[in-house]
Amino acid sequence: MAEQLPIVERLQKELTELKRELKQDIPKALEEARAHGDLKENAEYHAAKERQGMLSARVGQLTARVAELSLYSKASIPRDKAGYGSEVTVEDLDSGEERVYRLVFPEEADPGVGQVSIGSPIGQALLHRREGDEVKVRTPTGLNSLEVTGLKTIHDQ
Numbered sequence: 822m823a824e825q826l827p828i829v830e831r832l833q834k835e836l837t838e839l840k841r842e843l844k845q846d847i848p849k850a851l852e853e854a855r856a857h858g859d860l861k862e863n864a865e866y867h868a869a870k871e872r873q874g875m876l877s878a879r880v881g882q883l884t885a886r887v888a889e890l891s892l893y894s895k896a897s898i899p900r901d902k903a904g905y906g907s908e909v910t911v912e913d914l915d916s917g918e919e920r921v922y923r924l925v926f927p928e929e930a931d932p933g934v935g936q937v938s939i940g941s942p943i944g945q946a947l948l949h950r951r952e953g954d955e956v957k958v959r960t961p962t963g964l965n966s967l968e969v970t971g972l973k974t975i976h977d978q
Contacts, residue, residue, distance in 0.1 A: 824895045826905070828926050829887060836883040843876045890926065898975050903950045905939060906975030911947070914955070914966040921971075922947060 847869060854866035898904040907924045923936045924947060930938040937944045946958035947969070954969045 826893055828929055829890045832883055832887050836887060839876055839880050843880060847873045895975060900974055900976050903947050903972060908973040909947050909969060910971030911967040912970050914968055
């Protein structure tokens with residue numbers, strides 16, 4: 822069996838925790854709230870029902886996303902060009918500034934630490950690039966010209 826990506830494992834763990842809460846904690850909370858009497862004016866009951874609805878929706882989202890992401894494996898990611906998990910070093914050809922980006926799925930994106938979604942403008946521009954490639958990417962600051970000066974794929978880390 823192909824090795825799962827870390828994001829799939831993380832989402833599966835969250836899914837397991839949410840399902841446990843949905844099947845164990847919520848029914849207990851609803852039962853306790855019912856014991857307090859009139860359900861029309863019972864804030865605890867309404868809060869538990871609202872939480873149940875939110876959990877059910879999140880479980881549905883996570884189930885679909887895990888199924889999508891399970892199609893990927895480490896083996897399906899290219900070894901010689903930027904893909905998921907790659908650390909891409911770029912030089913801004915206008916300013917000379919060097920930046921390092923890690924290409925991740927949207928759930929993992931954190932631009933503050935250099936983790937950019939493969940669906941973002943920068944992620945899209947860098948995806949499938951090799952060292953030495955030049956790309957142009959439109960960002961809120963304008964059109965940037967970048968050169969890929971370094972590449973470590975998920976296989977190199």
